[in-house]
Amino acid sequence: MIINHPLLGPRDASEFIYLGDASLIDRPDWNSENAAQQFYEYLYLRDNPAGTIRELWFHEYGDRSWLVVTRNTLTHEIVNVELARDIDREEKHSR
Amino acid sequence: MKQKNRTSGGLIERNKPLVFHFNNLRYEGFLGDTVASALIANNQRLVARSFKYHRPRGIFSAGPEEPNALVQLRLGAHLEPNTRATVTELFDGLIAKSQNHLGSLEFDFLEINNLLSPLLSAGFYYKTFMWPKSFWEKIYEPIIRASAGLGCLSNEPDPDIYDKGFLHCDVLVIGGGPAGLAAALIAGRSGVRTILADEDFLIGGRLNAETFTINGMKGSDWAVQTAAELEHLPNVRLLTRTTVYGAFDHGVYGAVERCTDHLASSNGRPRQVLWRIYSKRTIVSTGATERPIAFSNNDRPGIMLAGSVRTYLNRWAVTPGKRVAIFTNNDDGWRTANDLRGKDINVIAVIDTRDKPPPFKYSDTKVFMGSHILDVIGHKGVTALKLPHGKSIEADCIAVAGGWNPNVHLTCHHRGRPTWCKDISAFIPGEELPTGMTVAGAANGTLALSAALKQGSDAGSTAARDTGHNVVAQEVLNAEDEPSEISPFWHVEENKKRAWIDMQNDVTVQDIEMAYMEGFRSVEHVKRYTTLSMATDQGKTANTVAVAVLAELTGKTIPQTGVTIYRPPYTPVSISALAGRQRGNQFRPTQLCPSHTWATEQNAVFVEAGLWKRAQFFPKKEENHxxxxxxxxxxxxxxxxxxxxxxTLGKFDVQGTDALKFLNYIYANDLTTLAVGKVRYGLMLREDGLIMDDGTIARLAKNHYITTSTTANAAQVLRHMEFCHQCLWPNLNVHIISVTEQxxxxxxxxxxxxxxxxxxxxxxxxxxxxSFPYMAxxxxxxxxxxxxxxxxxxxxxxxxxxxxxxxxxxxxxxxxxxxxxxxFDIVPYGTEALSIMRIEKGHPAGAELNGQTTARDLGMQRLVAKNKDFIGNILSKRPELNRKDGLALVGFIPIDRRDKLSAGAHFFSLNKDIITNNDEGWMTSVAISPNLGHSIGLGLIKRGNDRIGETVKAANLLQKQYVKVEIVTPYFIDPEGERLRA
The missing domain is CATH 3.30.1360.120 (Probable tRNA modification gtpase trme; domain 1)
Structure with missing residues (x-):
């Protein structure tokens, strides 16, 4: 399996550590009224799509970038790879 | 008589004779032989015993599909069981032994199993060993263990070296037969970075086994010439003796190159290399495997695939018989008759299941069209065969041609399903191929030579173009399109006796029928119930026949019945090759502390802590415990x-104008009051509110911090810190770097x-x-x-x-x-003393920070900040984590001070039974305190803080130890902390 690192080019999957769904980027506001419910959903509820999924991979044996990898769970095709820190934060908070 | 079955010609080096031993008998062969071809040359027909019934078995094929002729190779630590004689190259001094028999190969006492076969049929495990339950451990399992398996292990470490390597190419061509060579030639000539991998030691595939010509040249000569041209191209790498065993994601392929398996000794060179091949395009030209037809006693030595008989004759100049009968359902079987006759071997009969005029007319060979073989005479080798109407024919070899199955394995490794091709009565690669893969030649169902060459050239051209190369013109390759008309015929229905489908696992037509009668319908279920195709050959010659038999039974078509899923590896890969150099001390990296050399000089005893070696203690000469x-x-x-x-503690350098803000997010403590020049204990929670790790935070300068983690969690903590920074708070101006090793x-x-x-x-x-007080x-x-x-x-x-x-x-x-x-009489101390002292002081460590505990459990709720956002803040407030009767970390001492406490013991009130419902917690850490002179422990017990002074039972059920303990504060030494501040 190969992940096309936005800075370093194609790298073997063995250099990466997998975390999980990229929705972990969207950490809820601790001050919101129903923060407990939101954090519960944030931490425990996941979609399990047959198809496209966005997930977090860490380049542990590389440059320590956290990447958002868009992958098709049916074909294992990787359609997009972005640096997590480049993900638009406004988009993040609007969700 | 020496090599009495050796004929003329062949692709062996007759001026290089080799001596080898099989079952302690001396034989001769030539360079270029396999163990199988050399055994055939020497007329050794019986070479193995079958797995379950211990039936006599001979050589069945001439390639990697071999189900029968598995032998043990070499001696001592080099001993290797279950090697296929058909692909094992002969070398001088080779020693092989037959396996899986009690007594000798000739007289195997376990052949009694054959008489017991009604008891050992499909699913006999599930039926026979059901009851009584008490028999399982003492009687059934030892019997099964003793009779299971084929060869024996040496029980010694593998003395050879194995390597791993990485290769990159534009085009990977798998299989060096006609299609693969044609593809590699175009790609290579077009300047494409090409790898051609072939599992054989002689490139050419079927060209070496047949009497074909290409452009008027002998097929095998064309293969030699083409391989030579490819070898000279700087952009082409030829890998012979290399099996591509799996297709993985994104153009990654696994391959094993056998570098020295064909030599008497590796001489310090790597024996095998496990290659990981990265390719942009892949051409699968893996050829096809012939399949048998099932009939009574069709597993007897001397019965062989017809194409393999040709291979032995044409490539190795040996004949498996002197009176050969051919049993076929297709035109290809007749090639065997023609090739044998061409070398003056007596072809006694051709039995063709097709009711049509014979494609060839022979004067001295009997031809039976629309007929079949009823039974076989001969126990340790064929002597005659029976035809319908009481006819009997003497023969010492039966060449069986049931049609060719394209080797679709690699095309299915991404769960693609093969599709049924009526023309050749076989499964061909389906439409869903792994990305970048094309299939050419026989692997694609294109069985005729001329068409296979063309398909190979086309695949090579396309791959070259797809990878951005100017493609050279295709050379015209003139060859014949041999006839291959087939009429499906799977098994002789008038079977009076067992007819074998899977020879290695002893699965017969009758077993499939029994599985069907017992209600099994799905091919996956029948496979598992009968163990069909679950042996080391994975049913390469068996699968399609089995599917056809099942289809007949269920009334479905063969494509409706389908095949089982193909998974890597294509052929067995040794564990040694997969391990490579990662053995013993090289299993994983070792990290040494800066004082390691010095500690070694002090005779320190070391303990592994993750990758680190740490001094555990420093024994003096006079100390013997x-x-x-x-x-x-x-x-x-x-x-x-x-x-x-x-x-070994994880150490992290954190800098930046937002460093404080960042640390305040990832630690539960309030750090805003941490002054420059001060250290603070830091508690890190997971988002679920449980403790992740602890450590210290030192503020060296306004925007410069050094934080530490536990040794065990160093990598995980850095990962988490980077996650928090890059994924959660990317706008903070902070940089983190691990300085553990620095x-x-x-x-x-x-x-x-x-x-x-x-x-x-x-x-x-x-x-x-x-000037430099506590926590400075x-x-x-x-x-x-x-x-x-x-x-x-x-x-x-x-x-x-x-x-x-x-x-x-x-x-x-x-x-x-x-x-x-x-x-000062300074003393170096190791991890044991470190651990005792921290238990005496009541500091939590790994056993307490075990991923199940909260700050509250460990009595550190005061440290947790109330009014800030930090990881774990919200969910640490969950009611279940804040129960009134929750666990609390306290100390324990035995009522009888001579008692020894044990970690892992569970706590029970004195008046309660020791059952799960009454469990109140557990002992996390224990030590024998040299300062107090008795055993002490830390542990988590419900409402611990309210129970100081209470006596409870600590039960270690595994060791049947029950100790009465008193609950005390966890601070056994200096509870006020005066020494720290002295």
């Missing part, structure tokens, strides 16, 4: 001063630690209690200008410091500390 050494280390440290290498660190503990340090730090540095930190210099960082922190509970220096000074510093400490 580890506890003596450890007690001395503890007592001397508490009395005067001790030093311990704590480099800084050596020593803990200096005990009442004399300041006196010792004063001799090390440079003169102008003031480390008096007033500073960047200083020691030993005349060497940069260091000093932290006044203590894990032992004594007056203590940790001093960090660039790792390269670590060895010098420990030696300097030891000589400077002589006047």
């Amino acid at each position: 580890w506890r003596q050494s450890v007690n001395r280390e503890v007592l001397q440290t508490r009395k005067s001063v001790g030093v311990c290498d704590v480099t 800084w050596g660190q020593f803990a200096i503990s005990g009442p004399n630690s300041r006196h010792l340090l004063q001799k090390i730090v440079d003169r102008e540095i003031d480390i008096s209690n007033h 930190c500073s960047e200083i210099t020691i030993c005349n200008g060497i940069p260091a960082r000093l932290f006044r922190i203590s894990f032992s509970g004594e007056l203590g410091y940790e001093i960090a220096i660039p790792a390269r000074y670590g060895d010098a510093l420990i030696r300097r500390l030891m000589s400077a400490g002589e006047e």
Whole structure:
């Protein structure tokens, strides 16, 4: 399996550590009224799509970038790879 | 008689004779032989015993699909079981033995199983060994263990070296037969970075086994010429003896190259290399495998695939028989008759299941069209065969041609399903192929030579174009399109006796019928119930026949019945090859502390802590029990001063204008009050509110912090910190770097630690209690200008410091500390003493920070900030984590001080039974305190803080130990912390 690192080019999957769904980027506001419910959903509820999924991979044996990898769970095709820190934060908070 | 079955011609080197031994008998062969071809040359027909019934077996095929002829190779530690004689190259001095028999190969006592076959049919495990239950462990399992398996292991470590390597190419061509060679030729000539991998030691595939011509040249000569051209192209790499065993994601392929398997000794070279091949395009030209037709006793030695008979004749110049009968359902079987007759071998009969005029007319060979074989005479080898209407024909070899199955394995490794091709009555690659893969030649169902060459050339051209190359013109390759008309015929229905489908696992037509009768319908279920195709050959010759038989039974078509899923590896890969160099000490990297060399000189005993080797204790000559050494280390440290290498702690340098803000997010503590020059204990939670790790945070400058983690969690904590920064708070101006390996660190503990340090730090540095109090930190210099960082922190509970220096000074510093400490009788201490002292002090460590505990459980709720956002804040407030009767960390001492406590013991109230419902918690850490003179423990017990003084039972059910213990505070030593501040 190969992940096309936005800075370093194609790298073997063995250099990466997998975390999980990229929705972990969207950490809820601790001050919101129903923060407990939101954090519960944030931490425990996941979609399990047959198809496209966005997930977090860490380049542990590389440059320590956290990447958002868009992958098709049916074909294992990787359609997009972005640096997590480049993900638009406004988009993040609007969700 | 020597090599009585050797004929003329062949692709062997007759001027290089080789001697080998099979079952202690001496034989001769030639360079270029396999063990199988050399055994055939010497008329050794019986070579193996079958797995279950111990039936006599001979050589069945001429390739990797071999189900029968598995032998043990070599001796001693080099012994290798279950090697296929058909692909094992002969070398001088080779030693092979038959396997899976009790007694000799000729007289196998376990052949009694054959008479017991009604008891050993499909699913006999599930039927026979059901009851009584008590028989399972004592009687059934030992019997099954004793009779299971084929060959034997040496039970010694593998003495050979195995390597791993990585290869990159534009085009990977798998299989060096006609299609593969044609594809590689175009790609290679077009300048494409090409790898051609072939599992054989002689490139050419079927060209070496047949009498084809290409452009008027012998097929095998064309293969030699083409391989030579490819070898000279700088952009082409030819890998022979290399099996591509799996297709993985994104153009990654796994391959094993057997570098020295064909030699008597590896001579220090790697025996095999496990290649990971990265390709942009892949051409699968893996050819096809012939399948048999099932009939009564069709497993007898002398019965062989018809195409393999040709291979032995044409490539190795040996004939498996002197009176050969051919049983076929297609035109290809007749090629065997023609080739044998061409070498003056007596073809006694051709039996063709097709009711049509024979494609060839022979004067001296009987031809039976629309007929079949009823039974076979001969026990350890065929002597005759029976035809319908009472006819009987004497023969010593039956060549069976049931049609060719394309080798679709690699095309299905991404769960693609093969599709049924009526024209050749076989499965061909389906439409869903792994990305970048094309299939050419027989692997694609294109069985005729001329068409296969064209398809190979086309695939090569396309791949070259797809990878951005100007494609050279295709050379015209003239060859015949041999006839291959087939009329499906799977098994002789008038079977009076068992007819074999899977020879290696002894699965017969009758077993499939029984599975069907017992209600099994799905091909996957039938496979598992009968063990069909579950042997080392994975049913390469068996699968399609089995599917056809099942289809007949269920009334479905073959495509409706389908095939089982193909998974890597294509052929067996040795565990040694997969392990490569990662064996013994090279299994994973070893990290050594800066004081390692010095500690070795002190005869330290080391313990593994993750990748690190840490000194566990430092035994003196007169000490003969580890506890003596450890007690001395503890007592001397508490009395005067001790030093311990704590480099293994995770150390992180955190800098930036937002460093404080960042740390405040990832630690539960409020850090806003942490002044420059101060250290604070830090508690890190997971988002679910449980403790992730603990450590210290030292503020060296306004925007410069050093944080630490536990040794075990160092990698995980860095990952988490980077996650928090990059994914959650990317706008913070902060940089994190691990400096664990860059800084050596020593803990200096005990009442004399300041006196010792004063001799090390440079003169102008003031480390008096007033200027450098408890929890102070500073960047200083020691030993005349060497940069260091000093932290006044203590894990032992004594007056203590940790001093960090660039790792390269670590060895010098420990030696300097030891000589400077002589006047204080300084003692080095290891992880055991470290652990005892932290238990005496009530500090939590790994057993308490086990991923199940909260700050509240460990009595640290006061540290958790109330009014800030931090990881774990919200969910740590969950009611279940804040139950009134929740666990609390407290200390335990045995009522009878002579009792020994054990970690893992569970707590029960005195008046309660020891059952799960009454469980109140467990002992996390224990030590025998040299200061108190008895066993002490830390543990988690419900409402622990309210129960100080209560007596409970600590039950260790595994060791049947029950100890009455008193609940005490966890601070066994200096509960007020006066020593720390001294």
